[in-house]
Amino acid sequence: MGIFDFFKKRRLRNLAAALNDSRLLEWLGIDPKNTPAIQEATYYTCIKLLSETMGKLPWKYYQDTASGRIRADPTEMTALLTTRPNPYMTPSTFWQTMEMLCQEYGNAFAWVQSDITKTGEVQKPYRWHWRGLWIMHPQDITIWYDNAGIFGKKNQIHYQYTNPQTGETFLFDSSEVLHFKTWYSRDGGLTGEPVKVILSDTIRSLSLSQQVITNNYEHGMTASMVMYYTDELDDDRINKLQEKFANRLITPQNAGKVVPVPRGLKLEKLNNSFVDSQFYELKKYSALQIAAAFGISPTFLNDYEKASYSNSESQNISFLVNTMLPRVKMYEEEINYKCLLPKEQEAGYFYTMNTNALLRTDAKTQEEIVTGYVNNGIYTPNEGRRMLQLPDKEGGDILMCNGNYIPITQVGKQYGKEGDNGED
Known part of the structure; x- marks a missing residue:
């Protein structure tokens, strides 16, 4: 086996x-x-x-x-x-x-x-x-x-x-x-x-970068320092000196305070700027890589640097078509294969997810959509009312359309006289 x-x-x-x-x-x-x-x-x-x-x-x-x-x-x-x-x-x-x-x-x-x-x-x-x-x-x-x-x-x-x-x-x-x-x-x-298996290095690098920021907050956003001393010290004294000044320099409670330095001792800050190391640019790039692997636009991560109202709307549609529809189709196929009896499958029954729930718009746009469906004979008035979660009304199950519409094969005949062949 x-x-x-x-x-x-x-x-x-x-x-x-x-x-x-x-x-x-x-x-x-x-x-x-x-x-x-x-x-x-x-x-x-x-x-x-x-x-x-x-x-x-x-x-x-x-x-x-x-x-x-x-x-x-x-x-x-x-x-x-x-x-x-x-x-x-x-x-x-x-x-x-x-x-x-x-x-x-x-x-x-x-x-x-x-x-x-x-x-x-x-x-x-x-x-x-x-x-x-x-x-x-x-x-x-x-x-x-x-x-x-x-x-x-x-x-x-x-x-x-x-x-x-x-x-x-x-x-x-x-x-x-x-x-x-x-x-x-x-x-x-x-x-x-x-x-997370495919992009393990990228995800881990972002986690480590977050740890760097966390450590800086814990240390009061104070950079590391080098202590210069003109005399020689044994290991025990060096450790005590480090511990003493570390508690005064890197704790959040002492951030920004004046620290007295004894004679013969000099402190020099080590320059470790996030800007110089392009820390934030690399962190942002890694985040965008992870989002791209999931098929998610930066807009959904609150990154509106290159976004506008119009392309934000198109990104919502792109998210549905390119990211969610493949997932939805996979769910539907599995459900329809394993959750229907053979006689139900033969009779044409099937389950589907209503993806229109992701495309709900404002009231004005929704009104225009429903009205267009009803006026053009696609939906009955009652079907349009159901889209708006309203009850059915008597006489609302009849399709309606504009009376001026004619079949495409008869276009132009309304301008000729009865019996006229259309020649001058």
């Missing part, structure tokens, strides 16, 4: 952390003093934006029919996706958490708890088809590739979940697990890789 040991190193990391053995961490190539990437502000902001955006998008249930797409009657799965995935989470919390895990670990998993056989029949005595969606932490998942057919058919994917509290393990078929991943994969698309 072939095994994808994608999470093996993470399991060893957890074991080493539990044992508090720094030597084992170093042997694994893990820095025990390395801070989590999520503590870097740019990295955190990007994951926060992607996760919250995914949580904003509501799920819709439709059916493709001969007369076009129509809203379908809700099912048990529709209630899980739109009302309550499980007793402990709202849909917003669930999808935000799934996207956060996906971006942080490269993969996100959710167990689809159901009472349905592969033929779509309910196994008695259960009452409901679908019972819940349960998030499983990526660090507790091991992916198995059954090339020997031990668990059924050959060349099938299975997911092994280990309960971190009890140590109990469960083996799920691939049809029982929703698996969302990032676009970058090193194993043929089976699993994804997070941005």
